[in-house]
Amino acid sequence: MQSQQAQRAQIAVDIESPEPLFAQLIEQIKKAVLSGQLGPGDALPSIRQLANDLNVNNKTVAKAYRLLERDSVIQTKGYRGTFVHPDAVVNSSFDLSARVQSSISEAIEACREAGATDSEIRIAFGHVMQNRTTGGD
Amino acid sequence: MQSQQAQRAQIAVDIESPEPLFAQLIEQIKKAVLSGQLGPGDALPSIRQLANDLNVNNKTVAKAYRLLERDSVIQTKGYRGTFVHPDAVVNSSFDLSARVQSSISEAIEACREAGATDSEIRIAFGHVMQNRTTGGD
DNA sequence: TGTTGTACCCTTACCCCAGAGGGTACAAAT
DNA sequence: ATTTGTACCCTCTGGGGTAAGGGTACAACA
Incomplete structure (x- = not known):
């Protein structure tokens, strides 16, 4: 199994899965939003932080965040970090x-x-x- | 340039072209039909024959013929050979x-x-x- | 026997792409 | 000085596709 957990959010990644890592991240975060584990305005771990926690590359997390922001599930506020989008719940159910x-x-x-x-x-x-x-x- | 001619039909193939050989064959034959150089009922060289004339593989010619027959530009009559389809002229202009x-x-x-x-x-x-x-x- | 189209087998070379990692650098802010 | 997201550079692995060639075999004929 080899899954590692990020403390701040309930995010896990399975290296053995055929599902790409960045896609797993997206799925996990959307799921956390839909289940209420993550609410609008909540802060997400920084790219480097999450990448370090999960032992994956920065770029992998960055890719997931980029897609999530495009879909308005999260919101990046530059140097201040990344947060859950106000409309995240609605947008998370949109694939x-x-x-x-x-x-x-x-x-x-x-x-x-x-x-x-x-x-x-x-x-x-x-x-x-x-x-x-x-x-x- | 390196193009070789098939005596029976006015078919040439350019090995240097980025256009695939089989596609060139299709184009050539359709053009011959549209220009009247090949008329409905006319016999086409056999696969092996044409392949030999043009110095290409049998399978390459076979592929072109197969596509041409699917598009009803030519008609294969088993052991009797391959002929230009009755509706070839119309079908040749359909891409x-x-x-x-x-x-x-x-x-x-x-x-x-x-x-x-x-x-x-x-x-x-x-x-x-x-x-x-x-x-x- | 030879020809027809056709259907298999396998091989080669080439190209493009995804996924992921590694590194360096930058402006904006604290 | 450090953190933030971001934007570049490069690499490697693996997969899958086309295009083309080479060969062998077959049934249906003439």
Whole structure:
């Protein structure tokens, strides 16, 4: 199992899991918000702090925080630290990845029904993604 | 340049081109049909024959033929050989890849506007494509 | 026997990407 | 001086895809 706990929040990470670490962090924090373990305005451990507690890389935690802030689950206040967003509870139940996946899924299904090969679909996808790199990780 | 010509049809292939060989073949044949150089019912060189003439692998030609037949540009009659499809002219102007690409493009654009990262889109795409391998190349 | 398309097997090389780690640096504030 | 988030640089591992080639085999014919 090898999970390590962060004292401040109830956050654990499983290195053995196929689920990416940053995704586990996002999931954990959202879950903590939804269960009320974390309330709006609560302070989150700093990136370096949490990374150290969980024995993961700063960038991994930073990535999770970045995504969480984009989804308005947390709020970063520069040098003052990171806090739970006022609307965190509502926003935590919103899964953008799921939305994206179903959107993509529909398009793919349509292509398949049109007779397109998986290979062709992949190629087309690659071409579209290649043409503008919006940037961002 | 290094292009080689097939006597029977006006088909050339450029090894230096970044365009895949099989795609060049498809394009060439469609062009030949659209320009009237190949008419419905005309016999095409056999897979092995054309592969030999152009100095490419059998499988490469076979792949092009397979896609062309799926799109009803050509017609394979088993041991008798391959022929230009009766509706070849109409079907040659239909580019499934382009259709697929625009369909995928729309979905991607929607995801981007929803705030999704390119990375997230790729991940979602990968997940969808992974779940059912329809098979086919 | 030879040709047709087709279906398998396996191999090569190339490219792109995700995930994760390591390091250094910076402005803004305390 | 230290902490904060953030932005760069670099690395490595692994996975999965295409494209193309090489080979062998098959049933259906002529």
